[in-house]
Amino acid sequence: MYKKAFTIYILVTILSFAYAQDISNFAVTRLSQDDGLSQGSNYFRFEDSKGFMWITCNDALNRFDGKKVKVYNLDKYFSNCPNLQQGYGFCEDKNSNIYIGSVRGLYIYDREQDRFTLQKIFKNSIDDIAMPIAYIDNKVWCFNRQYQLATYDIKTKKISYKGKLKTKPIISIHIYELQENIFYNHYPFMDKRKNIWFIGDNEIIELNTRTLKYSYPLRDNKIKKKESYYASSYDISEDCLYLGLQNGILKYNLKSRKKSYISNVLGKILHIKANTNAIVFKDNFNLKMLNKKTKKIIVFPNIKNDDFILSYCFGFDKDNRLWMCDDGKGQKILDFTPKLLNKFPNESSKFNFLLNKSVGRFGEIDNKKIIIPLTGSDYNIMLVFDKNTNEKKIINSDLNKNSVGFDFASDYKRKGIWVFNIYKKNNSKIYELYFLNQKIETSKKIQIQNLKEFGQEQDFQVLKNGKILCTFSKGLFWFIPEEKRFEQIKLTKQINFFKINVLDQNQIAFSFLNNDMLLFDLLPDGTFKLKTKILPGIQTFYIQKDVLHKRYWVGTNQGVYLLDQNFKIIKIFNANNGLAGTYIYGLLLDDKGSAYCSHQRGISSINWQSFQVINFDKNDGIQNWDFNNRSFYKASDGTLFFGGISGLNYFNPPLYRKSNYKPEVYIDEILINNKLLASKTHNVNTLTTLNLNYDENNISIFAYVKDLAAASTRQLIFRIKENGKKWNYLTNGSAINFSNLAPNIYTLELGTYDKFTNQELVQKTLRITISAPFYHAVSFWILIASILIGAVFWWYNQKKLEKQKIHFKQQLALEMQRSKITADLHDDIGATLSSLQINSAVANQLIVHDPIEAKKVLHKIENQSKNLADKIGDIIWSMKPNNEEFMTISTRIRNFANDILGATDIEYALAIDNELNELITDITNRKNIVLFVKEAINNAAKYSQASQIKISLHIIEHKIEIQIIDNGIGFNVDEIRGNGISNMKKRILELKGEIQIISSHLKGTTILATLPIPTFRD
Template identity: 25%
Template sequence: MGLNKFNRKNETFKRFFHDSKNPRSIPGDEVLGLLVDDDNTLWIRTRENLSKYDNKDFHSFEISSDRFFMKKISKKIPIVKTPHTIWTSSDKGIYYVSTTTGAYGNITNINGTTIANPYVTALVYDNKQTLWVGTINGLSKYDMRRKTFTNFFHKKNDENSLPANSINYLTIDHSGNIWVATDVGLCKFNPETNKFITYKSDPTDLTSLSYNVVLSLLEDNSHNLWIGTDGNGINKVNLKPLKFKLYRKSSSKKSVPLSQNVIASVYKNNKGIIWIGTWGGGLDIYNPKTKVLINYNENSPIFNRITENHVHAILEASNGNYYLATRNGITIYDPNQNKFFNAKEYYPNVFFPKFENTRIYSLMEDFRHNIWIATQSGLHKFNINSFEVSSYYKNDGLCDNQIISLFEDDMNLIWIGTANGLNTYDFTQPDEFQTFIALGKDHPDANGEFKSLSNNYIYSINQGKKYYWIGTGSGLNRYNKATKKFKYYLKKDGLPNETIYEIQIDKQGNLWMSTNRGIVKLNIENEKFIAYDKGDGLQGLEFDNGASCLSSDGELFFGGVNGLNSFYPDSIYYNNFTPEINFNYYSIISTKKENKRSNIPLQENDTIVLKYSDKSLTIYFSALEFTNPSKNQYKYFLEGQDKDWVDNGNKNFAIFTNLIPGTYQFKVKGSNNDYKWGKEKTITIIVYPPLYKTLWAYLIYIFVLSGIIFLFIRIRTNKLRMDNQLLRAQQTASIKIAKQRKELEIKNKNIMDSINYAKRIQQGIMPTEYLLKHFFPQSFLFYQPRDVVSGDFYWFSEKKGKFFIVAADCTGHGVPGAFMSIIGINLLNNIILNKNIEDPGKILNEM
């Protein structure tokens, strides 16, 4: 209802409706077609009008459209542009408007030619002055230079004509082919050959159209054709060259009539003829030039008959014969006789081991013209010159009797792959087999290499310039003969699958391997794997052991369960279309119960804002290249967290948990199916911190901390001031004390001087020791006052032959005692010497 204009920036719509009172409004509300021309003018097709919109007003041109026409045209009317002209459909042929002169009109008949039908349903311009017109009854080619119509119609029993005359849609691809959508299928018209190729739905072929009623067509920028059907989905066709040629029996126009699509072996000879051994269908010999295929099986006429229909190996020997290995013996084809023989019939005098009901896995001719025969019950050697036969079994040194693969290296060493290990046979030591087996507890050395195989089931063996390559049931093994070490290549290293059936080495030395998940290439220089699957043109994902071949001209063949693929490694087409990355949406998981936000739309340069409680962020994106989207690769880089680009494989999403608060730049880029990388795109992610870590919180913290510091400094200052005042008081008291001390020291000195003087007086009045020794030579005198002076004293005198000796202790100590001792001495001098009292008792009483 009406016209809507979508603003991608703010994701809003502006609506336009018909207003009968406004002649400059849209002429009708049923919009059936839109076109933007080179001048960015929007052209709108409604039921009865063609209008152009100049970002202000609508300017309309009336077009005749009857009910029958509108019923056939359904809800879509084509509009196309050519230089200076806009074209659309009507019930009177093609309708045009000149963008330079404004002239308009219908074209049905011109220069004696007529449009296939005036009811036009589809238009497409091929940039070669040709307008292709689809009608309800045929296809018309309008030559603008000659101004003539050429018509094409359905012709009964002509598979190169239109499949039906009623045309629903037209488009032109990058190669100039016209694709025509009808009710009975899709067809491709080649203007150079004027031939149609029709594609229809086939319930037995999952790669065919899903439904025959095709309503719309679109070729995208990387040459994929999108096909819209009437109620049965969308189909996609890759119009680019396929990487691999396919040989398969099917309902397709390119079908090769193989007897059986399960391929067991393949060989291409020097004449370009392909020998294909099938799994139960016999031998198919196919000539790619003439496209002639001849089948030979166990029921074919004599001399065209093979011994059994499971052909597991094909060998062209040096004698010119072809040897075919089956489950019931060996068939030999002799080109000189153009006949097939059973080996025992061809060599009647040679005693072969019993090959009946025995599967033969592989055949190989060595430099001595021995044909080695690998069977499920032993290894045999047959010399095509001497007709000698030798057999080897587990008892002779082989790892197992079930022999799977054979290889001769450049030193003429025979490598024998078994179901339980690997052996080598040296012609210089014919009685010995060297053995390699997998050790259960083998550990890698410092270089990541092992002493043993990764697995004992040996599917294939080959030799490169430096190393031997061994395909096992558990990965690819590289063997270094110099160090006798193995290196393993597994799924974690890039293999799509670890079952390596066949190994072929191209002229550049790169390895090509068939697996249970397609074909994989190992670039020998950088050791990078490139995997190929059904989207690249493979017969399927599962391939067969023994079904591979490297032809003399460098063409590689790999057979699987649904056909045979071939290719030249140096001619593989690689998709050069770089994809644009697109942000889809994002989802957030929070710690809060109610906060799980999903599928939030996202565009380039948007900003995702996360709260601290948002613990998980998932960003979804896609590389807009649809050749094989499952193989598109992605890399992302979260600036602010990652140090380098993260290889995300084919996952189109990135998950981030517990992002630290801050601002991040999320960058992502994608590749197409062939690892062609596009430009990166960026969005911003802002993670807000919790409330207690916000700027305002930090400002509050600073304010509070500043207040605390200020208060602390204030209290500290006051305390220091008080301490200072106390210190000053103490200093004043100290000065006063020091002054008093000084005074005391002076007074003490004076007192001591007086006491010392008193000492001298005391010593001066007491008799000397000399006087005592004069009278008593054997005597001694010990006098030791406690202080400077003492109240103890001694006295001695001689009078008229009498000796008076006194040792006295006066009351008091120090100075008072000294004064008393002086008094005592004076009293003794007076009593004894002057008063002549000699009796001790009287002397004491006198004192």
Template identity: 20%
Template sequence: MQLRLSLLLGFICLVLMGSGQPGFLSFTVKNGLSQNAVTAIFKDSKGYVWLGTQDGLNRFDGIGFTRYKHDANDTMSISDQYITAISEDGAGNIWVGTRNGLNKFSYHSNQFERIHINPNRKNVIQYVFDQIFQIGNGNLAFVAEDQLYVWLNQQRLIKKIVGNYNDRCAYTVNDAGIWRLYKSKLYQYDLRSFIVKKIYQLAGLPGASASISKIFFDRRKKLWTVDESIEHKPKFRIFQVGSQILVSDSIQLSEKIYHLSFDSYNRAWISSLSGLLKVDSNYIPYYWRGSQLPATLNQANAVLCSYHDTAGISWVGFANNGVLLYNHTASAFTLIQPLNKTETVFSYAVDSNHNEWLAAVSGIYKRASAKNKWELVSRKKVRSLVAGDKGKLWTAIENEGLFLIYPDGRFQLIANTDNLKLPDNTIFHLHYHSGTGQLFISTKSGLVLLDTKTMLTRRYWAESLDKRYQLSGSYVLHAFTDREQRTWVSSNTGIDVFDKSLNKILQYKTNDDKASPVKRTIVTGTTQDLNGNIWIATLSNGVYKWKNGRFNQYNQDSGLSGNVVAGIMVDSLNRIWVATTSGMNLIDQNHDQILQLSEQNGMPASDFLLASFFVDKSGALLTSSSEGLVMIKPSLFIPKKLQLNCYVTDAAINFNSVPIANQYKLQSDDKSISLEIATPSFINAEKVVYQYRFLGLVDKWVTLQPNNRRISFTNLTYKSLQLEIRAAESKAQLERAPIKKIFISRKPPFWQNPFILGPMILLLLIGLLMLVRFFTKRKIKQRLQQSAIEQQIYKERERISRDLHDHLGAYAAAIKSNINQLERSDEKTNSTLHKLKENADDMVNALRETIWVLQYQEISLTALSDRFKNLVNRIRPNYPSIAIEIYENIEADKRLTPAESIHLLRMMQEVLTNALKHAECSKITIRIQVNEIAQIEMEDDGKGFEMEEVSNGFGLDNLNERASESGVSLQIFTKKGGGTRIRIVF
């Protein structure tokens, strides 16, 4: 067990280096983007992100890019490569402004329609649509050459509202209206009627439109203007809009401004020539740079635009570095590295003087409460830390034992194997109970309880003879005291629970499959949520929730990233943080979901250590990892609950592309259909699980292989089928995922058309009926003819039988009578006459048998047996010295034809006669048996003979001939002095 645990713990401690910056994802031409100069960004209602560049338009689903470029030979392609603006109308069409006109993209046709608002400008090379706004009710507003147009979605038309060609002005939109800055006045237009609601005078800014190039509203309805009258020294003015417009603040910059946007926290993001600037609450701009940010932000790279979607993701478009995705949940995580480099951190604690302590590979560090710098205290390898009272710190030093660190930095040895206070110097975890002053020391040889006042110890272990100190396992990994003052001890073979007096009240052994619900695993730790439930971490089964003796399990099937759990902790929002060797997980009980947190969520580490969680007084969680100490601020991590919608992104029939639709109709000669599916997901997109089922063909859900999003079918049946697709971030979430339905049908060949098939079937049925009638009549006729023939044969047999009886029988009887008279008259001829009489008897008997056979069409074997037994009874008196025994066992009677019957009877007579006359036997045994087969066996104990020496004797030729004619098997077993056995099988 110790070897197994050591291997597993070694696996936990493996260092897995991350790549990139947590919370950021970068996409360039290397990932499929058409060009690295990103000029416009927009997320549509389906969830796809559209990225406009100086060389084409891109649709992004989180995994791959679909690129659209101008084709001079295709009027349904986009009008120009240079993209200036993107938006979506109420019908789901994507509107794209370019350097050379306006375009409307249809998902259904996968094609562009070029929109010519002003036909006079149709052939102008430079016709820029640089702004497109959504204005509600599915309508859009366009700005081109200082003129404002609106798209009325319900009427399906474009209407000009205001403006003249190159008569300089600036536009913006918010939920209060469309705003136009012209000269020194700000006009507010109603979003429905498009008439002017109010006109504001910009005090102190005469001829404002001549100097102000851009206007924006933030999320608090403050107006931001950009004054670029001084080249490369733009000035922002922020106005409070009320009954009048007043300047509230101003910001002076020293470089060119391209774009301004506001995130969900109303922070301004300024896209400039030298990078991305943010503006804090005091309206002080600062470049967004730092050691844990991507190089593209730290360098002086021009940023052209930014965009913030409703999922909490911000997008940054660079002039030469593609697009950068930033997940705002990353602000909840901080990676602490005392030497500003990657190294494993084992433990963390805050002493009673508010000093922070950190144990890492390189040593133990301290950060004083008044300082912001970590200072090395000792090079000792500390595995566990816990704060005591009076500023003291209890620490476990690798292979040395338990030490006490005083506020002045002194180390004092308290317990180890040398002073016999510890059974082993390998300490996994320290837990200090401030109420009782007791220190729980988890070692690989049991739990040691230290009274920090008296320094006396007490040991609990599996092999203890005293049941009061007996644990389920000696390899103790963790101890935890809940709010009810119960202490939960986690070991290699179970959990032991003690009350506040340290009396054992519960025990769950993990090596007992019958008694314990926690089976075949190692328990690594426990914690308690705000509802009083106990959460149990294991090394192979995920986690369990204990509630009043009942267990619920959460594992990979439930949505965890792995089943090897190193640590577990509850935050202030009653969410369970689960640290595994394959990443961090969050069990959100309030929203009934499990989240897997990766670097894309901002989690700066992916491999966490045993007993890795700690809590500071602010409520922040700290967890040790192979990359440093991770600080988690739960209040900042509020992920949005998203449902992933699955769509068809590409369709092909017979490998030829077809428009995307909800219904596909295949012709009879169409052999295949192929659909590519996708769900727009930009955080952990590679983990999205896709499933489909084809009702009527594949009724069970089929999970697609990773990196495969294409479904193909060949030789579909000629009927309508329903394909269903769905996607989720994990298999556990698939049951609640929305289902997309697609209808696919295949037209049958013309001969299977109901209008043709019906008459064809009717004609075929009529033909079949006539054919059946013809053959039936012919069969009846043949049966009648056969019956007539059989009747004639039967009558002829009766006539022959009658003639034999009347004529030959009479003659044979007369001969017999005459012989009897001659015997009485002349004794000299008795011998000859006696012989003649026997022959006459044989003739009469043969005639009787022949007549008897001819009287029936079928004869049962039972009847044949009875006839033969009568024959034996007549013969038996003539051979008093020979015993003849007959055994009959007929389980299922067998029917014989007259020919078969006469042949069998003659063969039995022949064998019997031969045995009586020639075998010199004393006993003859006859067996007649019928079950699955019929067989007749006749055996004597006579002198026997050699088959090679007999040619034509004993009637063997006659027997073989009859056997051949009747189709039976004749078997003869004999040897000299050994008797003879003859078997007839049929």
């Protein structure tokens, strides 16, 4: 026991001594390779006008927007030049294009194209090193290791040599070759009069850029040993130059030309940076800050074993956050801007050793001193937070000894605080009651009877009339301090009292674990009258009365309920309408009636009028995600306190974020069908229209909200304007994906959501046109319709023309056939009729004188008549249509074969392809084939003396073959001169075919005719 008390005493003593100085709170964040930085070591940094932080590394240039790092290490970012690796110095022109120094020359970043080009500046120098100093009147001023000066005109691209400084050259610019006095710690700068200043190791040179005249303002020829300048910083707000010396800081006013030393700074100053309010500097080991107004020096403490030994290249951003290179680890950022929610203890404060302490109760003394107990596993303390001075100190009293917890109740009537000190003894909880007076002096403890039978102490409150009301798990009690006793109140049979909610002097609500909240009227005699149940069936913990608007706010395990003056539900706030946590640990109202509640997901506020919910998280400064039950308090000045497992939060409503950065939507990349959209002339962020083909309808847009100070807290919103007013919310940095977009024109709106104003702010519009496929166009269908109509018209005319051609051919063929028939009738049938006439006359004369001879003539007349009938039948058949089965070629040949050969002893065989009936439709061809075959059969029957005849008509290899073969006596082909064979050859030639007659004595005869098929098509 004594050992523990001594430990606490030593701790408090050390605390009082070590932190007597005013140490300001600050938050430390990092930008490292874990966040996408290409390398941990980086030496030049530049914040441009668009809110980007550019950081050079040995391997590539990096650009940070507050959310993500873009590494420029791909060839697509560099036009006809090698990739930029280590950069040396930055400047920016009026068009927001950026110029970066390098060993190859001056790299120029075209912001509109998002590409770099390389410009050689010092072409006659020993190397190509060029480093930019400033942009003045359309010209970029550059220097190299020999301190040669040149300008690059951004309009004319002209390079002008401006001379050379008379000073020692820079031995090397490579980081690993530099010694103690590093040139980039005193990099040249331009003052507000557009003069350029060069800080060497031992001298300062001023260049008038208009007259090109040099001066040496700090040169003193009387001093033999020159001052060494290890670091410099130009403060444009004061127009002063701060120089880090071997022993202290020199301040030089550029306007008055007066110099002075900052007296309370000692030691070698290796790095320095100034802004409007402070000067940050570092010696070999410590990082310090000099407050310009108070002249006090703050020594930055090591945080979680993280020191500032390897920190350099200081710089303030627009929000006055201090950036520095932490060699090998990236960028270290010190943020001095208070979070929305004040947090205690803070990681960077002198009380950071209390980070593991939990806060359960609060109390207040009327002089605005807030008493805060902090409890933990090792020891417990009480802290005094003075609202007048904003100072905090630990109460050094016996209350800290052996305590396992405190419970407070502010007593405004007695001007003090009642303290239940709870400690353990022999595995039992012992309650001691103390009173802290206005001077925070502990009065003698009040001896009270054993409260073991009352159960667990839960809550106690001091009413305005001075009466003290206490709840235990087994009952409700009045505490009468004058009599040093507790008096139990017979209220209800309820047990497990949880919280006393004092609504006003005459209304008190009690909450219970696993039971309904009960509202009572407090009568003048100190008794209670039950008025109503509040939210029956719902586990209700806390209730606050909004006197201004005559309603009640209630905290439950299911969110926050708003009730009217008759305790009817007006509105419920839970996860369905944006409340981050639904198990309410604490509930307070501000002076306007808005509600603030703590829960398992931080702290939330609910506006009394708009009912807008704002959730506060770690970015806003909550002590931890989880808070403690019954740990909340509203101070007399309106400050709200919420206690949690790692300290507490306190703030004065309303809460609004303040920053010099405005959130801006930035489009970094667009993928079309998973292929990167590349433009040789424009950065995709500048696109306002996107025209795509119908099959380029899968789009991914990588956009984010750029905010260098708070991008991680921003939400990206988007919507298709044509689809209505509903916004889609994304975590910052998420991709926006559209799949299988139908052909149409879409207006994509991108913006940010401000949770403090509950407004969606449209910042960028992209018009996306997905063209319809050609077969969806009206003109296409007009063309198709025209083509179809034309095709139908052409087909109709073709058919009509074909019919006309067929008709004409048929007419022509008919005419030719008529001519043929006429010739046949004239030549053949006419001759036969003439012969019949003559023979008839001869027979008529011989019938009387020579009957036998007359009979022969009559027999001849009979044969002539029969032949005449056959010829007339053939002519008539050839002119018949082909749709009569019995008039086909095959039928015709079979008929006359049967007629000719059937009356003989000759065996014959017929083989005819049926396709010939459909193939041969021309009447002349039909006639010629039939008469050819008939002539051949007839000759064979008359003269061959054959016993067998084979007749075949086949289609072979796209030709018609006709064969008539007999086994007769044969003949000598060369000696035959009859009309039959001549007629046969004539008919085959007319059919454009070929004929072969093969015969010899006693070896039979073969007649073979080959006819081309096209001859037979109409």
